[in-house]
Amino acid sequence: AKQCGRSGFSYFTRNMSERAEQRLAMEHALRRGIRNGELFLVYQPKFRLPAGTLIGTEALVRWRQPDGTVMMPEQFIPLAEETGLITQIDTWVMLEACRQVRLWEDENKSPVPVSVNVSLARLDMERLPQSVSAALQTTGIPASMLEIEFTESQMFAQQDQARTLLAKLKALGVGLAVDDFGTGYSSLNYLAHYEFDTIKIDRAFVSNLPSNPKHKAIVQAIIGIAHALGYGLIAEGVETLEEANVLLDFGCRDMQGYYFSHPLPAETCATLMDGRPLL
Ligand code: C2E
Ligand code: CA
Ligand code: CA
Ligand code: CA
Helix, strand or coil: CCCCCHHHHHHHHHHHHHHHHHHHHHHHHHHHHHHCCCEEEEEEEEEECCCCEEEEEEEEEEEECCCCCEECHHHHHHHHHHHCCHHHHHHHHHHHHHHHHHHHHHCCCCCCCEEEEECCCCCCHHHHHHHHHHHHHHHCCCHHHEEEEECCCCHHHCHHHHHHHHHHHHHHCCEEEEEEECCCCCCHHHHHHCCCCEEEECHHHHCCHHHCHHHHHHHHHHHHHHHHHCCEEEECCCCCHHHHHHHHHHCCCEECCCCCCCCECHHHHHHHHCCCCCC
């Protein structure tokens, strides 16, 4: 084996253990944060064009630390996935999102379905239907008001298990969407083997759509597949009017993205449900 110089070696190990310590500290902080109610949700509206009707919202998790710092999911979801804390997070998000729909309902808004992200990296997927039905029962909202967005997974290697799981969820009546379609594992294989309701076109293909012929071709193909298979379709990450127009032109009417709205606090999101304009 190759020998490191003494100083090189100690530099290496110090870095490694520093990183491990940092990770451990963050894991503890996250564990504590979940327990102490430091997680909260924002809701990004989804619209149907050309009328611009509000058709749903996506619940996105944030972590406000005791010092006020707000952490974005990319900063803690990967760690949560590695440590198994993701199960607790996703279970909490599901319940909280359903509670919010209930609250909107109780405030006489006209709530639209809420979508939650479920990480397929969690190891105890078989418990998912249980936490879904618990959230529905606790809050009393109809299953049609909840949609689950699935992203890439190791789990989908075990096809039989996955099929059983998705069938159970479908039987509960919740909507099932393939998130980030066209990237990672979220591929054609999903559609060939599982029963989803909706395909969500990944932001990567939506960005600069008007000026990228390859992205145009890919998006058109995805839209064609969705129509042929009878799936619902939504594009994420729409940032410009030009992107929206190309999508609409191609036959994709449902959209989500900064052009229409950033993720919003629940109270702000509720103003869209009244049909009142934002601000
Ligand atoms: P995602 O499910 O693809 O969610 C969309 C992300 O894109 C959100 O970032 C959203 O704020 C952002 N976004 C929306 N519109 C635009 C746009 O027009 N342009 C750009 N550049 N970005 C846009 P966020 O909230 O930081 O979430 C990042 C990812 O973290 C999500 O990606 C999702 O995979 C994961 N995530 C968020 N909340 C949860 C959760 O509760 N559970 C799990 N397991 N994962 C979550
Ligand atoms: Ca999503
Ligand atoms: Ca997505
Ligand atoms: Ca994405």
